[in-house]
Amino acid sequence: MQEMTIYGVSFDMVGKQPIVLLKCADSNRFLPIWIGHPEAAAILMRLQGAGTPRPMTHDLMVDMLGEFQVKCLQVAVTELRDNTFYATITLEQNGREVEIDSRPSDALAFAVRCGAPIYAADAVIEESAIEFERDAEQNDDVVDRFRSFLDQVSPEDFGSSQG
Numbered sequence: 001m002q003e004m005t006i007y008g009v010s011f012d013m014v015g016k017q018p019i020v021l022l023k024c025a026d027s028n029r030f031l032p033i034w035i036g037h038p039e040a041a042a043i044l045m046r047l048q049g050a051g052t053p054r055p056m057t058h059d060l061m062v063d064m065l066g067e068f069q070v071k072c073l074q075v076a077v078t079e080l081r082d083n084t085f086y087a088t089i090t091l092e093q094n095g096r097e098v099e100i101d102s103r104p105s106d107a108l109a110f111a112v113r114c115g116a117p118i119y120a121a122d123a124v125i126e127e128s129a130i131e132f133e134r135d136a137e138q139n140d141d142v143v144d145r146f147r148s149f150l151d152q153v154s155p156e157d158f159g160s161s162q163g
């Protein structure tokens with residue numbers, strides 16, 4: 001497993017489908033995961049510090065688990081199977097850990113709300129990650145290169161991977 005950060009949320013230019021872009025903490029490798037519009041909005045709202053007058057679904061989950069003193073230890077993108085990404089949310093209560101199956105988009109929306117670390121399995125990164133030159137990020141060129149990549153890519157290029 002490699003630690004990841006949410007680098008951003010964008011849209012592919014072909015299908016106008018949202019993509020969450022995870023970046024490996026220790027390298028210039030990026031993992032694009034196509035997600036739904038509601039999940040993209042949920043992730044973006046939290047990343048931008050926006051709130052809603054009433055709790056949305058992911059906020060409600062965090063609030064409910066907090067009331068029962070359940071802590072989220074991590075979320076992980078665990079595999080890519082049949083063109084679909086899979087994820088888990090690892091919870092802990094009174095020393096007992098439980099792994100819950102999740103779509104990556106929901107796991108990420110949950111993680112940004114509770115501050116949980118995000119990981120991706122090495123096999124998923126090897127199969128689906130994109131690597132940019134290390135000095136490109138230092139020159140802020142990586143954003144332009146990624147936008148150019150998005151202009152030409154479609155979900156089918158990654159096996160229609162939905163999160």
